[in-house]
Amino acid sequence: MWRYLLVLSFISCRINPFYTRTPEPPEEGRRLNLFSPTVARNVVRNLELTWEKFSSVDYMECLSEDFRFSPDPSDSTKFEEIFSEPWDRAREEAFARRLLDRSIVSSLDLSLKLEYEEDRGDEHYFEYSYTLQLQHDRDAPGYMKGKMHLTLRRDATGNWSIVLWKDEKTSDTPTVGELRARF
Incomplete structure (x- = not known):
C-alpha cells in the first residue's frame, strides 16, 4: 500500500527519482x-596545504600585510635585477598566482623538516629544511x-601570520629564491 502511494505521489508531482542534475562548475578561488x-x-601547516592544494587565495591568508621574502645572499647577487627591490606581499601574490596555477604547474611536492623553533611571545621563529619538487612549463x-x-x-x-621568510642555500641545489626569480 505504501509503495503505491509513494509511486503515485512521484507521478502526480512529476518528479523523477532517478533524475541527475547537471554538475556545477568548480568555484573560482575555492577556499x-x-x-x-x-x-x-598551524600557519606553517597551512602554508604546506595551500601549496599542495594549489590555493593561492588561502596561501596569501598565511602572510601578514607587511610580509617580506629575503633571498639567500647568493641569489640576491645572481638575480640582482629581481631582488634589488624588496620582495613584498604584492610580489609574493603575483608569484603565488603563477606557482599555484595548475595550467602552469602540474605537480608540486613540498616537504618540510623542523630544525629549530623559538617562542618569543608575540613572535614565533621557525627554521625548516625543505625540498620542493615541481613539474612545470617554465624555464x-x-x-x-x-x-x-x-x-x-x-x-x-590572536591570529598568527608570516612576517618574514628568509631563504638559505644549503648546497649547490637551487632554492625557492631562485624559483621566485625565474618564475
Missing part, C-alpha cells in the same frame, strides 16, 4: 578547510632545497 591560525605552527628549476627561516607575528585578534 580550503585550514587549521586555525591561533597556533603559530625554472624543478627541484629546490634549502632552509627557510620563518618569523611569525600574532595580531590583535
